Amino acid sequence: MxxxxxxxxxxxxxxxxxxxxxxxxxxxxKHGQLxxxxxxxxxxxxxxxxxxxxxxxxxxxxxxxxxxxxxxLAASYYRSxxxxxxVGGSTVGNLAAILASFQEGDKVLxxxxxxxxxxxxxxxxxxxxxxxxxxIEKETGLSLGVKAEEVEKACKETPGLDGIIVTxxxxxGVSKExxxxxxxAKKYGLKIIVDEAHGAHFTSxxxxxxxxxxxxxxxxxxxxxxxxxxxxMGAWLHVSEHSQVTVExxxxxxxxxxxxxxxxxxxxxxxxxxxxxxxxxxxxGWQLKKMMERRQEAIAKKTGIQFIRPAxxxxxxLKWVIRSPKGLNGWQFQAALEKERVYPELGDFSYVLFIWSxxxxxxxxxxxxxxxxxxxxxxxxxxxxxxxxxxxxxPSVSELALTYQELGKAAKVTVEANEAxxxxxxxxxxxxxxxxxxxxxxxxxxxxxxxxxxxxxxRGGHVQGFERDCVLIVSASC
Numbered sequence: 484m485x486x487x488x489x490x491x492x493x494x495x496x497x498x499x500x501x502x503x504x505x506x507x508x509x510x511x512x513k514h515g516q517l518x519x520x521x522x523x524x525x526x527x528x529x530x531x532x533x534x535x536x537x538x539x540x541x542x543x544x545x546x547x548x549x550x551x552x553x554x555x556l557a558a559s560y561y562r563s564x565x566x567x568x569x570v571g572g573s574t575v576g577n578l579a580a581i582l583a584s585f586q587e588g589d590k591v592l593x594x595x596x597x598x599x600x601x602x603x604x605x606x607x608x609x610x611x612x613x614x615x616x617x618x619i620e621k622e623t624g625l626s627l628g629v630k631a632e633e634v635e636k637a638c639k640e641t642p643g644l645d646g647i648i649v650t651x652x653x654x655x656g657v658s659k660e661x662x663x664x665x666x667x668a669k670k671y672g673l674k675i676i677v678d679e680a681h682g683a684h685f686t687s688x689x690x691x692x693x694x695x696x697x698x699x700x701x702x703x704x705x706x707x708x709x710x711x712x713x714x715x716m717g718a719w720l721h722v723s724e725h726s727q728v729t730v731e732x733x734x735x736x737x738x739x740x741x742x743x744x745x746x747x748x749x750x751x752x753x754x755x756x757x758x759x760x761x762x763x764x765x766x767x768g769w770q771l772k773k774m775m776e777r778r779q780e781a782i783a784k785k786t787g788i789q790f791i792r793p794a795x796x797x798x799x800x801l802k803w804v805i806r807s808p809k810g811l812n813g814w815q816f817q818a819a820l821e822k823e824r825v826y827p828e829l830g831d832f833s834y835v836l837f838i839w840s841x842x843x844x845x846x847x848x849x850x851x852x853x854x855x856x857x858x859x860x861x862x863x864x865x866x867x868x869x870x871x872x873x874x875x876x877x878p879s880v881s882e883l884a885l886t887y888q889e890l891g892k893a894a895k896v897t898v899e900a901n902e903a904x905x906x907x908x909x910x911x912x913x914x915x916x917x918x919x920x921x922x923x924x925x926x927x928x929x930x931x932x933x934x935x936x937x938x939x940x941x942r943g944g945h946v947q948g949f950e951r952d953c954v955l956i957v958s959a960s961c
Contacts, residue, residue, distance in 0.1 A: 686760075
């Protein structure tokens with residue numbers, strides 16, 4: 484195995500900075516010098532690493548030296564056939580994976596609650612999606628993903644399938660049946676793409692849920708910046724050894740959807756993140772998991788706060804799903820915590836979501852415990868329960884009312900929500916975060932989905948594509 488302590492791209496940047504070179508190339512801040520007249524020294528220091536494809540620093544889209552070495556080290560660590568650096572997050576990884584894997588008109592099984600980037604990729608590729616409903620656990624409201632038996636059933640009953648796209652783990656950290664899903668897809672010769680954005684750390688220990696890479700998916704996409712020491716938009720696209728999609732197809736697709744001026748800061752942070760992961764031992768993951776369990780027990784004992792876990796499936800120990808105190812919805816609980824200078828990942832109707840890293844200090848833990856304790860004490864006089872809402876029940880298998888090709892030609896009109904029931908959505912409507920469209924472009928709008936969106940906004944959530952409670956629909960005249 485390659486020496487995982489090496490960081491060839493980062494080291495090449497350090498070597499270049501030691502040359503005291505004169506920059507006669509982009510970017511315009513000239514090694515950060517221009518920042519010194521406008522801002523703090525922090526940007527000046529960072530700017531020295533914000534380079535471009537000059538001699539010695541390689542080319543992301545045709546790597547032959549330090550980027551190739553850095554990607555090879557990542558592939559060796561993840562045991563993939565090839566790993567490609569992404570500077571546009573898992574978003575561009577999902578787009579490129581779909582564009583590389585499918586052609587216009589291909590029929591693809593898709594988990595219904597995928598991230599909006601997957602849906603954008605489907606539209607760009609002009610494929611024909613067949614959506615599979617996720618299992619929503621009644622007791623918690625958490626998505627458990629699609630069931631392997633439903634994948635098997637859909638493969639049997641849907642002729643002409645070319646591939647399948649699933650998300651694992653969920654935004655809330657739940658993984659279930661990924662190995663069985665991959666096996667079912669491979670049994671029918673399907674290409675399988677897994678959006679594993681939140682699972683970049685899974686391979687570091689068997690204390691975490693299994694990775695789709697180990698299960699044998701064709702392409703797996705990781706967001707390194709979610710739990711690892713990588714900069715925002717740092718991500719990886721992994722191509723497995725037996726993938727039906729070639730590395731060249733993936734790299735060509737990436738060249739179309741990523742910037743032709745990739746960030747060396749982001750790429751160097753990916754090099755560092757991989758080296759950090761490789762320094763960890765399997766036992767480190769188990770120790771972290773036990774520590775997270777002790778923290779939850781301490782907080783629950785002090786505050787009475789309830790931590791949510793699914794009855795089935797595995798939960799990422801770095802994800803904490805916390806039920807809001809009596810009388811508060813998730814957004815109100817989030818706002819109360821932020822007043823204590825603790826910022827959760829998100830709030831929703833009932834919960835807040837915390838995302839920990841692979842390293843956190845005891846001081847940080849104490850601040851979180853004390854903040855929750857203060858919020859609970861301050862709000863303990865509330866008596867009213869937060870009114871629950873009915874969950875969206877998706878049909879087990881569904882297709883769009885119009886194809887992407889038809890949608891592209893259709894006339895569109897904006898209408899108030901109460902006029903949109905039964906109409907075809909001409910644009911997605913997406914609670915954000917988590918970025919999973921509740922109404923998809925091309926599907927018929929239901930009264931239940933509109934009611935849920937209105938309540939999401941009224942109680943404090945943010946929704947994209949639902950300004951002034953209006954939606955874009957396909958005009959009935961077309």
